[in-house]
Amino acid sequence: MLQQTQVLRVEPRWHEFLAQFPTLHSIASAEVSQVEEAWEGLGYYARARNLHRTARLVTRDGADAAATLPSKAEVLRTLPGIGRYTAGAVASFAYGQRTPLVDTNVARVLQRVFLPKARRKVAATENALWELAERSLPLKSGAVWTHNQALMEIGALVCTARVMRCGQCPLRVVCGTASRVVLSPVSDAVAAPRRQR
DNA sequence: AACTCGGGGTT
């Protein structure tokens, strides 16, 4: 549901959906039309159809077997509706795998920190961001959940698309964009109160 | 690499 849809829009619908479809089995045993109906108003209805297909794929073998998603990103990636980002999200958040993820938030943060000159939307830039996400992962897999979550949170709350709150960003000291922005006279006014003592 | 899929809030 969160693919290209804001958390605020998704959250209430997600609770409703889970009440109706608490398990992968319940989705798999339903008709596609029922899942699409539960999706009404969210848009991007291919997501609902892909979810239904994935539910049927992972519940295929063993009607009573516990339906579980694969734990490795490269395997998750093969399921319908699960692309590079969602595979990384499930693998690192649900299974604690040492795997990078790049969503719109992480892409923006990494680009502003490491590639201040690069142009977004370019394929080469996109690949470079995934490479950066991979190389900046903590070495211990136990720290990856927090690392990935933190990058996303910084993008969602601090380093937002239209407003960069560099004054409260923990990456300020290493950021290729913040150093220029903070030093500019206009943006500096925001950080000015901190300078008073 | 470019297009398409959505709806709703924010700027």
Place this chain on the structure above:
DNA sequence: AACCCAGAGTT
């Protein structure tokens, strides 16, 4: 009126 959003699949 544009932009933006925890992207993915198809052409």
